[in-house]
Amino acid sequence: MQQHLKWEQHQRLTLLEATVFWSGEVSTAALMGNFGISRVQASKDLTTYQGLCPSNIRYDKHKKRYVITEAFAPAFMTGTAAEFLQVLKANQSQDKGFIVPLIQNLPAVEVLEPVFRKIDRAILRTVNQAIVQRKEIKVRYQSMSHSLPQGYFLSPHTLVFDGLRWHMRAFSQSHGQFRDFVLSRILSAETIGDAAKGRDDDRIWNTFVQAVIAPHPGLTESQRAAIEYDYAMQNGMLTVSVRAALLNYYLSAIRIGPDDLQRPAHAQQIILANREELKVYLWD
Known part of the structure; x- marks a missing residue:
């Protein structure tokens, strides 16, 4: 049925799916804000998506938004960690107004990309949802200063790309301070409660x-x-x-x-x- 969708609606439904997959929920306000559409159009998109993928989302009356189901299966995206992080990196690019020229006489170009560090999709989802929903997570983390993985209680507030690796900036209950943690070194992560501290409490981050x-x-x-x-x-x-x-x-x-x-x-x-x-x- 996707082939009958207009291009702009296909893009909106892709964003809708990505949002609910990585954040665990999506609202009409999110669609309205990202695409500048009316509430009526946003509601139509949600209805259309639910019609195409009835097992992926359900309406939560308490939260007043659609939430992900356990039977979720991506229909508009691949759902890989690399895809999600590349989108984040492009979205934060300082060159906001880039244009892809539709011409044939282009020069030969070679772009050297750093090796993508393997990041578990389930762990990235847990981290991202903790950031969005301001939750604390318990992780097993393999640092280079310890020979074996350590258990930490973290309240993440931001994902950071340093040019080579992806980190999360988080308050560590275990260390009593804000620290950076490499995403690819998190071996497991589970949500355990509300965040102990957030971005506003991170003095060094806000300086x-x-x-x-x-x-x-x-x-x-x-x-x-x-x-x-x-x-x-x-x-x-x-x-x-x-x-x-x-x-x-x-x-x-x-x-x-x-x-x-x-x-x-x-x-x-x-x-x-x-x-x-x-x-x-x-x-x-």
């Missing part, structure tokens, strides 16, 4: 700092000019506002480490110019 990037002082004047042009620097500097909790990930992404000034200038090229100012937020 923004100014990272000042500059050419390596060991470069020649001509080389420094080239770097300043590359990074659109003004007066020899580029100032970037970044969450304090993500500062180290940002610096790693642009290949600035704690030894930036000690490395050869031609290899390092750029440095963190205000390291002393930001040292309280930097890893050793």
